[in-house]
Amino acid sequence: MCGMNRVSTDRGTFCCHAVLMPRLPRRIASDLNARLRSPETAAVVAGLESKLTERRRDYKLQSGAFRGVRVVVYRGFAADDVAKVRVRVIETPELPGDSRIPYWEVAQSNLRRHAALSIVGAEVELRVGRHRATEVTDSHGFANFSLPVPKLKVGWHAAEAVAAGIGDDEPAVGSGWVVKPSLAAPFLVISDIDDTILLTGLTEGLAMVARTLLREVEQRNAIPGMSALYRGLARGVAGRSGKLRPEPAFFYVSTGSWSFYSMLEQFIELRAFPPGPMFLTDWGPTERYLRRSGAEHKRAAVRRLFDAYPGMRFVLIGDSGQRDPLIYEEMAREFPDRVLLAIIRQVGSDEEERNALLREHAEALQGEGIPLHLVADPSEAAELAHSLLLCDGDTVAEARDELGD
Known part of the structure; x- marks a missing residue:
């Protein structure tokens, strides 16, 4: 029986839910869903969003409310x-501004990361050493x-990006870093972020939202012991000659928004934790996708790194x-x-x-190699990791210390 109120008419009694929310035939619903997920629909929505963003920018310029341009350079990597x-x-x-309401300023800052006005169609010059290139920002300012x-x-290199000024403003400059991993390192590391190194509580619903919106970066908790593990992997194990091999580069993958990049970097x-590029x-919608798949994003990012460094082996952590x-399988x-x-943290x-x-499946996979x-x-x-000679014994002791064992 329907739990909704029922309506009586001269033709009988009907469920409100059936009257107000008729169910579409399966074929029509499937076709509608396919259209909504199609690249054509995504391109239309992305185009509309781009025009609205440009109008918002023009209005701010005309009204004198525009606050100037900021350039963010995300950590990058070099291959081939x-x-x-x-x-x-x-x-x-x-x-x-100042507020007497607890956590209100933090919530405002975090929400404004997502509401930041993208500068569409801006010409940007990137410089890494003596090397330069120019690109134009897309509908989301990237x-x-x-x-x-x-x-x-091999190593870290400074990167500088210069964007043309808007209106009468001077060009804006942003700085960042690019890493070129050593191919002589024993492995590279790819790590998830949420609930792998950073406590977010993705399985806890509202608790996760509260942590994300209401806490400053200094208040965000790391998973105890993970920092010691990562530092140990970076340090490595000395060979027979007593020398350490080059440190592995670290890469971080998350389904989180680029708007949280500065917080995650801090x-x-x-x-x-060892620094590294983030994916x-x-x-927002793009010209190809109206809605993104978090799993596909991670899969594509990991595959991209495997393709970028074909001669390297990897340690994967999630x-x-x-x-x-x-x-990872x-x-x-x-x-x-x-x-x-x-490594999968439980x-x-x-x-x-x-x-x-998962434990049973992991044991079966180990049987397959x-x-x-x-x-x-x-x-x-x-x-x-120590049993596989990927880190030293100090790493185990340091991880136990962080855990309080």
Whole structure:
């Protein structure tokens, strides 16, 4: 029986739900869904959004409310003598005023990251050393560079981006970094962020939203023990000669928005994780996609790095709360022998069906030669990595100290 109110008419009694919300035939609903998800629809919506953004910018310029331009240079990476760098040009954010309401200023700042006005069609020049290239920002203010950087040395390099001024403003400058990993390193590391290194509580619903909106970066908690594990992986193990091999580069992947980049960058520095390029998501519509798939974003980012460094092996680190285990398994099958270790941090208790099934599946994968392991905590992960000579014994002790064991 329908739990909604029922309506009586001269033709009988009907359920309100049936009268007010008729169900579309399956074929029509399927066709409608396909149209909404099509690249053609996405292109139309993205075009409308771009025009609205331009009108918003023009109105601010005419009214004198425009606050100037800010250029954000996200950490990039170099492979095959090409630097991949993303830049965004936005209006300078407005800082919230003093408020007596607890957490209100923090919430305003975090929300304004998403509401920042994108500067569409801005010409941007990127400079890495003596190498330069020019691109134009898209409908969300992003400019994606593939800058040739022949003979670039291994390590971190300063990157500078200059955007043309808006109206009477002077050109705006932003700075960032580009890393060229050493191909002599024993491996590269790809890590998830949410609930792998940063406590977000994605499985907790409103609790996760509250943490995201109401806490400053200094108040965001790292997963205890993970920082020690990552520093140990970066440090590595001395060889027979007593020398350490070059440090591996770290890459961070998340379904979070690029709007949270500055917070995540500060978090990584404050909690002593190794710095590295991030692969985040643009939550708005694009010319190809009206709605993004978080799992596909992660899958594409990981595959991109495997393709960028074909001679390298990888350590993959994620958690059991999302689709990391499936994606890492797929990568291990797609790129045989290139996954050195896949660590999945357990989210939740041993008794949860999801974790019980994953533990059983991981053991089956290990029998196939796929090194995917579900670990209860970072000290167990450190012990596993140490047994494979990926980190030293100090790493295990440091992880236990962070956990308070």
